[in-house]
Amino acid sequence: MTPSTIGTDPDIAEAVATLYTDGIIGRKAAFSAEWADAMREDIEVAFEEARSRPxxxxGRGPKRYYVEMHPEQMRGWLELVDHPWVRGVCEAVLGPNYQIVELGFDVPGPGAKNQPWHRDFPMPDETRSAGRLTSLAFNATAVDTEENMGPFEIAPTTQWxxxxxxxxxxxxxxxxxSRFEALAVRxxxxRGDISARSALTLHRGTANESDKSRPVLVLGVDSPGAGNAEHHDMxxxxxxxxxxxxxxxxxxxxxxVDELTPISQKHSIEGLMMGEA
Structure with a gap:
């Protein structure tokens, strides 16, 4: 994908249109199931290490955690950020100088409760005044999602x-x-699917009633000046x-850096700590 072809690529054009209308777009089978399985292995190693230290x-609610990691902790990171669809969507929505600012993962474990409906950060002035999206969150599941595993729920169009x-x-x-529940899509x-969304689109994790965790990767990307990098230590x-x-x-x-330092989490969202417990 190059800047000269992004504007004419129908997949990218559709993604941009959908992000500006619904606030979320998915790409089926962007990666192999084996790629996702390796990602899960790397998430499990990083999760165990992260929980071993202050x-x-x-916490993002009962039995629900968020952890940030460095790119080198994920074997498939380069394949992720260099995927033509990911690069094309980033450039088309955020501009040619988009910035990769975050790599992390959510782990809703067995017993996780419904989260409150929320955004991940306040609406930027540029979005409010000019109707422009200045950041994207890409998500890649590490498991095949089942109904009782607490699927992600989102209310399309609410990014505005x-x-x-x-x-x-x-x-x-x-x-x-009631408005969000009427719009809600689970x-x-x-494994292998990826989505891109505006983190302003109202969303929540739902109750995990299974005996399995549902880890999901998060890749955060900004327009220059959006300011989310200051919340992360990648x-x-x-x-x-x-x-x-x-x-x-x-x-x-x-x-x-010469040597990586374990990340102390800074992107805490206080309103998610208790969920609906």
């Missing part, structure tokens, strides 16, 4: 809802829930950085 994992009556501009009052991705080593194609290096704004 601030390694942050003004945050009137939203606590911290992120959490709508429960009096508004997602059942399978880094790469010099050797890893030097091994990357220039087209990927151009979108990394994280530090290049």
């Amino acid at each position: 601030d390694g994992a942050v 809802d003004l945050p009137e009556g939203f606590e911290h501009e992120m959490f709508p009052d429960k009096a508004l829930y 997602k059942y991705p399978r 880094a790469v080593t010099r050797g890893f950085y030097d091994s990357l194609p220039d087209r990927v290096k151009a979108h990394l704004v994280c530090p290049v």
Whole structure:
């Protein structure tokens, strides 16, 4: 995918249109099931390490955790960020100088409760005034999602809802829930599928009534100046950085270091700590 072809690629054009209308778009079988299985192995290693130290994992509700990781902790990271559809969507929505700012994962475990409807951050001024999306969250499931595993639920079109009556501009009052529930769509991705969404689109994790965890990868990408990088501590080593194609290096704004340091989580969303318990 190159800048000259993005504008004429029907898959990318459809993705942009859908992101601006529904707030979420999926791509089936973007990767192999084997790629997703390797991702799950890497998530499990990172999750065990993160939970062994203070601030390694942050709660996002009962039995639900979020952990950030460095790109080198995921064997398939380069394949993810260099996928033509991912690059094309980033460039078309966020501009040619888009920035990769976050790599992490959510783990809703058995017993996780319904989350409150929420956004991941307040609506930026540019979105409010100019109707422009300035960030995207890509999600890749590590398992084949089943109905009782607490599937992700999203209310399409709500990325444009003004945050009137939203606590911290992120959490709508429960009096508004009937609107979101009327719009709500549950997602059942399978290993290898990927989605892109605006994190402003109202969403929630639902109750996991199974005996299985439902880990999902999160890749956060910004327009220049969007400001989400300050909430994350992603880094790469010099050797890893030097091994990357220039087209990927151009979108990394994280530090290049001699040695990686375990990440202490900064992107805590206080309103999600208790869920609906």
